[in-house]
Amino acid sequence: MPDLLQERSVKPQPVNADMKKPDQGLTVADFILKQLSSWGITRIYGVIGDANLLLLDAISRQRAIQYIPFLDENAAALAASADAKLNGGIGVVIGTSGPGLVNMLNGLGDAFADRAGVLAITGQVDAPKIGLHTKQYVQQQLTVTPLAAFSELLAHPDALPDLLQHCLVLSRLQGAVTHLSIPKLMFTEKVKGAVLPYSPHFHQTLLAPDKDVEEVFQLVAAARKPMLLVGGGISGAELETVMFAEEMGAAVAATMPAKHLFPHNHPLFVGGLGLAGSEATSILMRESDLIIILGATWWPEEYTPQGANIIQIDAARENIGMGHLLVRGLVGDLRDLMPRLAKLAKRSAKNEEAQAAWKRRISEARSEWTERLEQETSQEGSPMAPQRIMRDLADMIPADAIIAVDTGDHTIWFNRVFSNHGQRILLSGRWRTLGFALPAAIAAKHACSERPVVAIAGDGGVVQTIMELRTAAAQGLALILVVINNNAYAIEKNRMELTGLSTIGSTLDNPDFVLLAEALGGKGYRATSSAELRKCMEEAFHSERPVLIDVSASSPTVPHSKI
Known part of the structure; x- marks a missing residue:
């Protein structure tokens, strides 16, 4: 008779217990590159260091991904952030342990603040030395915590497929900064697991129900003085947004990153919003009885009306109602929603008398603003007024150009004056770091080599x-760097003077930028x-190497300046 107690002590194994993980014979370094390539990533920005040499060696043995070496990790991370902003995908930056990651933090901060999807991969000291007093060691997960939605140390090669996939999904779908820290000798260890390509379901259009769209439209149709604030979310629905604005007779303002998405010569367009925007926008917002925010999150309190009636439409539900109250929010992809709203607007009955009156008011505010800009931008003399510089640049930069704008008083004059004819704008929107423009321009030239980059x-x-x-x-990039040279941190200097503070530290003793460029x-x-x-710009556009133009500028106080 069988021993029942013995039989019961033998526990059955799970059905698939003997199945082995896929093994493609890839090292950690090779797996990373294969996985990134399968997600359509073609560029990695970075700086060499002791803890990433084995990864760099793997990069040199493949052709699917280009490595773009920088001199400083901050600049490399800024370039990765700009790449993500430009393409709506993932920017990738690599660096070494310790100071490599710490130098990178400013660039990662820019990506974090503007929700640009960036994956940072940094080497780490040898696994046996982690946590010990050894050179270039820092607990990287704690270091990057304020900026990264996810950061992890790779403790075993077989964890890489899941960890890397998680990073890519977060960065691509949420515009998040993610980070992997990899002990330097682990790059050569073999990985068990499969490369997972980018799946179509990740970019499936987010559809809003017809009932919700109709209800939102009825609120818009009831408005007598509607206004649109458009952001980057309308990309891909530009024509339908114009049609919708025309049918509803709505004034239109745009955030700075969305300057290229609505024609500036359109009679309904009234400029930007905020300190760098137009007075016409703030005035009309105050007079409007309904503001419709389309794919934008910029809502500066000092330049927007308190208690305004607001409808906000965005694909990211967490953006809706950020910093203001709502009449109604609607979650959906504007590439789907704007054609539907434009069709409803075309079919709807119009209050022609109210619409005509509001259009006259828009025209009046727009004309007053245009006249003011004409006076500002017509100034002659040397050093040049920054308003005149921006008008001249607007006249000379081709419509298909990409313009990377740094942070400073020139940013305000640019947004205030520059009439956009389709040029794509890259900027450090919320982080507002100094030094953004040149690394961003390098990234833009690599991403879009056929387009002019300024x-x-x-x-x-x-x-x-x-x-x-x-x-x-060194990389043979024919880009143009325009330096607005007023020998000062002009915003800070002017604000200090306005409030009677000492101007200590606000003046600059600049090098000869022309000689430095050479x-x-x-x-x-x-x-x-x-x-x-x-004349300089004309010659620069024919150059086959990078050009720096040092422009002597005055430093007038920006309107509404205060500490």
Whole structure:
């Protein structure tokens, strides 16, 4: 008779217990590159260091992904952030342990603040030395915590497939910063697991129910003075947005990253919003009885009406109602929603008398603003008024160009004056770091080599990353860097003077930027007048190497300035 107790002590194994994980014979480094490539990533920005040498060696043995070396990790991370902003995908940056990651943090901060999907991969000290007092060691997960939605140390090669997939999904779908830290010798260890390509379900359109769309439209149709605030979310639905605005007779303002998405010469367009925007926008917002926010999150309190009636439409539900109250929110992809709303608007009955009156008011506010800008931008003399510089640049930069704008008083004058004819704008929107423009321009030229690329920076910001002009020269990138040179941190200096503070630390003793450009392998020009600037720009667009144009500028106080 069988021993029942013995039989019961033998526990059955799970059905698939003997199945082995897929094994493609890839090392950690090779697996990373295969996985990134399967997600359509074609560029990695980075700086060499002791803890990422084995990854760099793997990069050198493949052709699917280009490695773009920078001189500083901050600039490399800014370039990755700009790449993600430009393409709506994932920017990838690599660095070494300790100071490599710490130098990278500012660029990751830019991606974090603007919700640009960036994956940072940093080497770490040898596994047996983690947590010990050894060179270039820092607990990287704690270091990056304020900026990264996910950060993990790779403790075993077989964990890589799941960890890397998780990072890619978060960065791609949520515009998050993610981070993997990998002990330096683990890059050569073999991984068990399969490369998982980018799946179509990740970009499946988010559809809103007809009932909700109809209800939102009825609220818009009832408004007598509607206004649209458009952001980057309308990309892909630009024509339908114009149609909707025309049918509803709505004034239109745009956030700075969305400047290229609505025609500036359209009679309903009234400019930007905020300190760098137009007075016409703030005035009409105050008079409007319904503001419809389309794919935008910019809502500066000092330039927007309190208690306004607001409808907000966005694909990211967490964006809706951020910083203001709502009449109604609607979650959906604007590429799907704007054609539906435009069709409803075309079919709807109109209050022609109210619409005509509101259009006259829009025209009046727009004309007053245009007249004011004409006075500001017609100034002659040397050094040049920044308003005149921006008008001249608007006249000369081709419509298909990409413009990377740094942070400073020139950013405000740019948004206030620059009439966009389709040029794509890259900027450090919420982080507002100095030094953004040149690394962003390098990324843009790699991503869109056939398009003209212009970086606009102040003298206070450009010095933060100007050594990367050598990076551009070494990589044969024909981009233009315009330096607005007023020998000061102008915003800070003017605000200090306005409030009677000492101006200590606000003036600059700049190097000769023209000579510096030549030393870094570029071409340098100097412009002190409108005619000289135009001549320099014409020559720069024919150059086969990077060009720096040092423009002598005045530093008038920006309207509404205060501490």
